Amino acid sequence: MDTIKIPRTSQKRVVIIGGGFAGLALADKLCGDHFQVVLVDRHNYHQFQPLLYQVASAGLEPSSISFPFRKNFSKKRNFYFRMAAVTRIVSDQNYIETPIGTLSYDYLVIAAGTTTNFFGNENIRKAALPMKSVEEALTLRNTLLYNLERALDCTDADQKQALLNIVIVGGGATGVEIAGALSEMKRYIIPKDYPDLADHEVNIYLIEGSSRLLNVMSEEASAHVYKFLTEMEVNIITEIHVTDYVDGKVIMSDGQTIATNTLIWVSGVTAERFGGIADDCLARAGRLVVNEFNQLKGHSNLFAIGDICMQTEPDFPNGYPQVAPVAIQQGELLAKNLMQVEKGGALTPFKYKDKGSLATVGRNKAVADIKKIKLQGFVAWAVWLLVHLRSILGVKNKLMVLINWIWNYVMYDQSLRFIFRSRPKGD
Amino acid sequence: MDTIKIPRTSQKRVVIIGGGFAGLALADKLCGDHFQVVLVDRHNYHQFQPLLYQVASAGLEPSSISFPFRKNFSKKRNFYFRMAAVTRIVSDQNYIETPIGTLSYDYLVIAAGTTTNFFGNENIRKAALPMKSVEEALTLRNTLLYNLERALDCTDADQKQALLNIVIVGGGATGVEIAGALSEMKRYIIPKDYPDLADHEVNIYLIEGSSRLLNVMSEEASAHVYKFLTEMEVNIITEIHVTDYVDGKVIMSDGQTIATNTLIWVSGVTAERFGGIADDCLARAGRLVVNEFNQLKGHSNLFAIGDICMQTEPDFPNGYPQVAPVAIQQGELLAKNLMQVEKGGALTPFKYKDKGSLATVGRNKAVADIKKIKLQGFVAWAVWLLVHLRSILGVKNKLMVLINWIWNYVMYDQSLRFIFRSRPKGD
Numbered sequence: 001m002d003t004i005k006i007p008r009t010s011q012k013r014v015v016i017i018g019g020g021f022a023g024l025a026l027a028d029k030l031c032g033d034h035f036q037v038v039l040v041d042r043h044n045y046h047q048f049q050p051l052l053y054q055v056a057s058a059g060l061e062p063s064s065i066s067f068p069f070r071k072n073f074s075k076k077r078n079f080y081f082r083m084a085a086v087t088r089i090v091s092d093q094n095y096i097e098t099p100i101g102t103l104s105y106d107y108l109v110i111a112a113g114t115t116t117n118f119f120g121n122e123n124i125r126k127a128a129l130p131m132k133s134v135e136e137a138l139t140l141r142n143t144l145l146y147n148l149e150r151a152l153d154c155t156d157a158d159q160k161q162a163l164l165n166i167v168i169v170g171g172g173a174t175g176v177e178i179a180g181a182l183s184e185m186k187r188y189i190i191p192k193d194y195p196d197l198a199d200h201e202v203n204i205y206l207i208e209g210s211s212r213l214l215n216v217m218s219e220e221a222s223a224h225v226y227k228f229l230t231e232m233e234v235n236i237i238t239e240i241h242v243t244d245y246v247d248g249k250v251i252m253s254d255g256q257t258i259a260t261n262t263l264i265w266v267s268g269v270t271a272e273r274f275g276g277i278a279d280d281c282l283a284r285a286g287r288l289v290v291n292e293f294n295q296l297k298g299h300s301n302l303f304a305i306g307d308i309c310m311q312t313e314p315d316f317p318n319g320y321p322q323v324a325p326v327a328i329q330q331g332e333l334l335a336k337n338l339m340q341v342e343k344g345g346a347l348t349p350f351k352y353k354d355k356g357s358l359a360t361v362g363r364n365k366a367v368a369d370i371k372k373i374k375l376q377g378f379v380a381w382a383v384w385l386l387v388h389l390r391s392i393l394g395v396k397n398k399l400m401v402l403i404n405w406i407w408n409y410v411m412y413d414q415s416l417r418f419i420f421r422s423r424p425k426g427d
Numbered sequence: 428m429d430t431i432k433i434p435r436t437s438q439k440r441v442v443i444i445g446g447g448f449a450g451l452a453l454a455d456k457l458c459g460d461h462f463q464v465v466l467v468d469r470h471n472y473h474q475f476q477p478l479l480y481q482v483a484s485a486g487l488e489p490s491s492i493s494f495p496f497r498k499n500f501s502k503k504r505n506f507y508f509r510m511a512a513v514t515r516i517v518s519d520q521n522y523i524e525t526p527i528g529t530l531s532y533d534y535l536v537i538a539a540g541t542t543t544n545f546f547g548n549e550n551i552r553k554a555a556l557p558m559k560s561v562e563e564a565l566t567l568r569n570t571l572l573y574n575l576e577r578a579l580d581c582t583d584a585d586q587k588q589a590l591l592n593i594v595i596v597g598g599g600a601t602g603v604e605i606a607g608a609l610s611e612m613k614r615y616i617i618p619k620d621y622p623d624l625a626d627h628e629v630n631i632y633l634i635e636g637s638s639r640l641l642n643v644m645s646e647e648a649s650a651h652v653y654k655f656l657t658e659m660e661v662n663i664i665t666e667i668h669v670t671d672y673v674d675g676k677v678i679m680s681d682g683q684t685i686a687t688n689t690l691i692w693v694s695g696v697t698a699e700r701f702g703g704i705a706d707d708c709l710a711r712a713g714r715l716v717v718n719e720f721n722q723l724k725g726h727s728n729l730f731a732i733g734d735i736c737m738q739t740e741p742d743f744p745n746g747y748p749q750v751a752p753v754a755i756q757q758g759e760l761l762a763k764n765l766m767q768v769e770k771g772g773a774l775t776p777f778k779y780k781d782k783g784s785l786a787t788v789g790r791n792k793a794v795a796d797i798k799k800i801k802l803q804g805f806v807a808w809a810v811w812l813l814v815h816l817r818s819i820l821g822v823k824n825k826l827m828v829l830i831n832w833i834w835n836y837v838m839y840d841q842s843l844r845f846i847f848r849s850r851p852k853g854d
Contacts (some may be wrong), residue, residue: 044572060489061488062845062847070621192501193497391677400830420561420565
């Protein structure tokens with residue numbers, strides 16, 4: 001296998017796998033004087049995952065929540081980017097393998113995040129629409145619109161209903177947010193765009209296995225979201241698992257079925273996997289067990305940060321939640337610690353600063369748990385907007401998102417209802 | 428075959444195939460009191476073709492130059508849209524066939540436009556990147572960026588050069604405009620984004636079969652565009668035809684070759700074809716011969732407008748140019764004439780009002796022939812911007828295009844450099 005052509009210099013080389021929140025925070029903070037930084041990602045852009053559901057529901061363009069790595073780091077010295085999916089980590093020889101060649105490292109940071117967990121069910125994997133990348137969100141948008149077009153001329157009543165049933169599996173933040181956005185599409189867009197469809201024909205189901213929606217947030221938040229979504233005509237089903245998808249029907253643990261061509265699957269994640277990781281480093285759902293410095297067991301130069309890692313402390317015996325703030329804080333701390341390693345100084349252990357949780361279900365409707373404070377409705381929604389707008393990378397993206405939000409709010413219009421198909425030739 | 432489910436009312440039904448400039452102008456003007464209008468298009472949106480090259484060169488989003496038909500016509504009575512590709516016209520029984528069913532009509536208007544002409548060469552068709560739709564423009568953008576990424580780690584020097592050679596075949600407006608945009612990308616983006624590529628390694632070739640670029644415009648315009656593009660380091664080759672593409676190399680009529688993975692093909696168009704059209708209706712490149720009222724020979728209720736039709740008059744013995752103004756004027760006149768047919772009044776023959784031609788090659792650089800007036804440089808460029816901004820459908824699209832243009836102009840940045848892959852499931 002060829003070697004990826006990046007010059008070896010006097011600086012130590014830090015290879016970062018994955019440019020999500022964790023990898024990006026680390027790369028941003030790592031000083032170009034002390035290290036050569038190589039970011040490897042299968043995409044050529046960072047994606048702002050919290051707003052994927054708005055791409056899926058035709059409210060935002062993929063480009064508004066994406067940012068090219070090369071542009072982000074164009075002014076940083078000793079930074080290199082390579083677009084590739086890492087296949088194997090050879091930790092005893094300090095290199096990684098990718099389809100475009102091998103790459104040696106002094107320090108390796110695994111920040112590859114998670115992928116959708118289909119719990120081993122191939123039927124579901126083939127049929128379902130996950131929502132972990134802008135490409136998947138676009139596919140979801142395309143499929144939604146395509147099914148509406150096809151429903152119009154469907155002569156078989158059952159088949160037509162299956163085209164108009166939307167089933168969302170997973171009542172976490174993503175499931176709740178996409179349910180809300182699709183409910184707004186159902187109420188504001190479909191009557192205008194599809195006057196020959198009765199809007200009551202479109203049914204949105206939200207299925208959650210546990211006893212309440214948003215079960216990582218407070219009971220108050222769950223109760224408010226339940227109330228909001230019920231008012232918005234979302235059919236909420238709790239304490240039921242989806243066990244299979246057969247003959248175009250979702251099969252539930254109580255034996256009931258729902259026929260649907262639009263099965264949105266946001267019910268869990270599993271860590272991205274690589275060859276070469278020892279079994280004793282793996283925890284539940286493939287997460288990589290790390291110590292308080294985010295080091296993998298038995299490897300002083302191998303780290304994992306963000307959703308892919310499993311770091312425990314007394315308050316979080318099952319690991320930190322897989323959310324952006326943990327990832328960003330771990331990335332920022334690791335930048336400091338890597339410099340300490342070089343200087344021979346003492347490392348700082350990680351301690352999560354929890355600033356709270358937010359989820360929105362639509363215009364003027366959101367919930368927020370900020371330490372002891374519980375907010376609902378318009379105030380929570382305003383906080384949600386500000387926090388997300390502030391976090392999006394790039395002035396132009398902020399501007400584009402803001403214009404789209406104002407437009408959609410004022411016009412009751414998720415205006416990007418296009419079915420676009422595309423991929424690079426030779427890919 | 429099923430029938431498409433659209434209610435038959437007392438109004439006569441006008442079926443329009445294709446929602447480009449011609450079909451959209453016709454549908455907009457046809458009064459909902461007198462006719463039931465059914466628009467059939469393979470896409471669910473109108474696309475503003477003059478700016479496709481900016482989508483391809485990462486300056487604009489597809490959504491900024493696209494407009495959903497359902498949104499455009501949501502307030503129009505007696506209007507129906509169906510997303511389908513028409514396969515056959517059965518004119519003796521007044522219906523059309525599509526994959527989603529048949530559709531009967533009282534009047535049929537063919538406004539399906541043209542598709543890329545590969546002149547029967549399968550090697551070229553398979554390898555080439557055409558630019559007739561936003562999806563093709565996106566594929567071109569994805570391929571360009573993908574090839575740059577791949578070039579970085581290419582160990583074979585010839586293969587690397589092929590990844591960095593861009594060959595544009597066709598020196599009409601589209602070829603000239605994409606050559607200019609890619610030259611700006613080469614000069615302003617590549618040195619920043621790919622510091623490990625030498626920018627002189629990227630070569631842009633523009634190949635035109637006739638003796639001058641923009642050969643439908645004035646000699647002054649051609650000369651200025653030649654000068655602009657030469658200064659912008661585009662390699663212009665005239666009076667040479669591309670005859671084949673073999674082993675990754677473009678073969679030219681003088682026997683020379685250029686190795687390239689990026690073959691942009693904008694060298695000619697041919698009319699969209701349907702089953703059921705008599706051979707004696709077909710002119711050069713498949714265009715449908717129509718009389719001065721845009722009627723097909725021998726069919727009082729069958730019309731063709733826009734790029735697909737061939738209408739001649741003494742000043743245009745080979746038919747009108749295949750440009751937006753002709754299409755729009757034909758669509759608007761046909762709306763009036765169809766109402767005359769219903770009233771039994773006299774039809775008005777078509778007469779093209781030529782307002783001039785424009786082409787741009789980059790910042791502050793354009794050419795314009797407006798009747799006897801020839802403009803070049805900044806003034807022509809300002810006229811070009813205004814004319815195009817004014818013509819884009821929708822307030823939000825105008826705003827998005829304007830913001831992107833200002834951003835790109837001020838920042839020297841075509842900022843949408845993402846490789847996105849997506850298509851609907853079940854498509």
